[in-house]
Amino acid sequence: MIALEAxxxxxxxxxxxxxxxxxxxxxxxxxxxLIGPNGAGKTTLIGLLxxxxxxxxxxxxxxxxxxxxxxxxxxxxxxxxxxxxxNNLFRGLTILENVFLAVSExxxxxxxxxxxxxxxKPLVERSEAILETLGLADVRHQTITDVSYGRQRLVEIxxxxxxxxxxxxxxxxxxGIPAADASYLLEAIARLPADIAILMIEHDMHVxxxxxxxxxxxVAGAVLCSGPPDEIMASxx
Numbered sequence: 001m002i003a004l005e006a007x008x009x010x011x012x013x014x015x016x017x018x019x020x021x022x023x024x025x026x027x028x029x030x031x032x033x034l035i036g037p038n039g040a041g042k043t044t045l046i047g048l049l050x051x052x053x054x055x056x057x058x059x060x061x062x063x064x065x066x067x068x069x070x071x072x073x074x075x076x077x078x079x080x081x082x083x084x085x086x087n088n089l090f091r092g093l094t095i096l097e098n099v100f101l102a103v104s105e106x107x108x109x110x111x112x113x114x115x116x117x118x119x120x121k122p123l124v125e126r127s128e129a130i131l132e133t134l135g136l137a138d139v140r141h142q143t144i145t146d147v148s149y150g151r152q153r154l155v156e157i158x159x160x161x162x163x164x165x166x167x168x169x170x171x172x173x174x175x176g177i178p179a180a181d182a183s184y185l186l187e188a189i190a191r192l193p194a195d196i197a198i199l200m201i202e203h204d205m206h207v208x209x210x211x212x213x214x215x216x217x218x219v220a221g222a223v224l225c226s227g228p229p230d231e232i233m234a235s236x237x
Contacts, residue, residue, distance in 0.1 A: 003028040003197040009058035020221040033212035041221035079166030096140040099127045102162040134188045150181025170200040
């Protein structure tokens with residue numbers, strides 16, 4: 001089953017072609033890395049997939065449904081969730097509180113944030129289960145400002161998980177963090193549910209080798225090639 005499919009996506013800003021007839025398939029449970037030089041159009045492509053940008057041509061299908069004209073929030077409700085290069089967390093709140101707010105909102109229980117968390121046991125348990133999956137349970141009561149940037153990136157992924165994604169787009173999750181933090185971040189990503197399709201934009205080829213089962217290379221807004229990591233690494237192109 002194809003979880004996310006782009007066909008013939010094109011985007012122009014004036015005379016500048018940023019996305020050029022891109023066709024991309026992300027099967028359910030995929031671990032796909034999207035790589036390419038700066039200016040290749042990777043972030044624009046993610047904007048088109050998530051609805052932040054409207055394509056000039058082409059279609060986006062999510063679990064067999066055409067979502068090309070669907071707003072970003074509605075795509076999230078259909079299971080397409082992303083993280084960003086720069087996190088946007090409630091820095092004065094604890095890790096658990098950040099995730100609890102997201103879980104409450106997704107459950108349609110925004111009112112829960114006005115009540116003591118102890119009265120919202122199922123939501124707290126859901127939040128703690130997500131943190132356990134990502135190896136954050138031991139620091140759940142620390143504020144965002146008290147943990148490393150690598151752990152902050154994990155909190156972003158935890159919030160994304162609270163939205164119950166079918167497709168998760170990770171925009172350079174290891175950017176700006178030390179190698180040691182990148183290692184446990186990748187270990188946490190490896191523990192994510194196998195049925196979630198993950199598309200990761202990444203520059204670090206060591207990270208790509210550890211994460212990806214397939215790689216797509218984007219150059220000048222167009223797909224240059226796709227294939228298994230070893231095949232792509234061995235390509236002269």
